[in-house]
Amino acid sequence: DTGVSQNPRHKITKRGQNVTFRCDPISEHNRLYWYRQTLGQGPEFLTYFQNEAQLEKSRLLSDRFSAERPKGSFSTLEIQRTEQGDSAMYLCASSLEAWAYEQYFGPGTRLTVT
Amino acid sequence: RKEVEQDPGPFNVPEGATVAFNCTYSNSASQSFFWYRQDCRKEPKLLMSVYSSGNEDGRFTAQLNRASQYISLLIRDSKLSDSATYLCVVNMRLGSSNTGKLIFGQGTTLQVKP
Numbered sequence: 492d493t494g495v496s497q498n499p500r501h502k503i504t505k506r507g508q509n510v511t512f513r514c515d516p517i518s519e520h521n522r523l524y525w526y527r528q529t530l531g532q533g534p535e536f537l538t539y540f541q542n543e544a545q546l547e548k549s550r551l552l553s554d555r556f557s558a559e560r561p562k563g564s565f566s567t568l569e570i571q572r573t574e575q576g577d578s579a580m581y582l583c584a585s586s587l588e589a590w591a592y593e594q595y596f597g598p599g600t601r602l603t604v605t
Numbered sequence: 606r607k608e609v610e611q612d613p614g615p616f617n618v619p620e621g622a623t624v625a626f627n628c629t630y631s632n633s634a635s636q637s638f639f640w641y642r643q644d645c646r647k648e649p650k651l652l653m654s655v656y657s658s659g660n661e662d663g664r665f666t667a668q669l670n671r672a673s674q675y676i677s678l679l680i681r682d683s684k685l686s687d688s689a690t691y692l693c694v695v696n697m698r699l700g701s702s703n704t705g706k707l708i709f710g711q712g713t714t715l716q717v718k719p
Binding site: 599 | 609613637639647648649650651654692694696705706707708709710711712
């Protein structure tokens with residue numbers, strides 16, 4: 492399977508715990524994006540990388556959130572001190588720089604904070 | 606005010622019907638426009654781009670009106686398999702660069718009945 496993969500697919504955690512999600516993009520894609528989607532809403536942009544450089548972060552990304560893409564390949568999204576409001580589907584997408592609007596999404600990681 | 610607004614529906618139509626979805630965007634600096642499709646509990650996938658001149662892909666026709674900041678999607682001869690959520694999407698440019706930051710509407714749900 493050469494699509495975007497995300498792990499884990501589901502995560503249940505208690506409020507206050509830290510969680511980390513991983514995204515493996517399509518191998519030749521140099522851009523990687525993180526979005527968050529809640530029920531009944533469209534995905535909301537969180538941040539994106541071009542290779543290993545984080546080029547933009549949304550105001551939604553509070554200081555409890557951090558994302559990395561250390562070698563320009565896979566990326567991790569960490570949420571510290573989780574809150575119930577963090578419960579959502581976290582989607583990762585990748586694209587070529589030249590075709591940045593054609594983003595290929597992974598299946599997402601569904602986070603439930605209890 | 607949301608940057609991209611859509612009627613969430615649901616639109617319930619019989620097979621064979623023609624259905625139209627509309628979307629408005631607030632930022633006149635928006636550069637590129639798309640429709641993505643999202644099936645229940647699946648990731649979004651690019652359906653088609655939207656050009657000022659209008660474009661057609663089989664049973665699907667997309668139209669952009671920059672003056673009114675309005676985007677539409679027309680589906681002719683609806684099939685059961687068209688049942689999904691249709692997301693209106695806008696992409697910003699930053700200088701000469703395509704940022705890749707996609708702004709999604711809430712989505713419009715279509716249910717095609719036999």
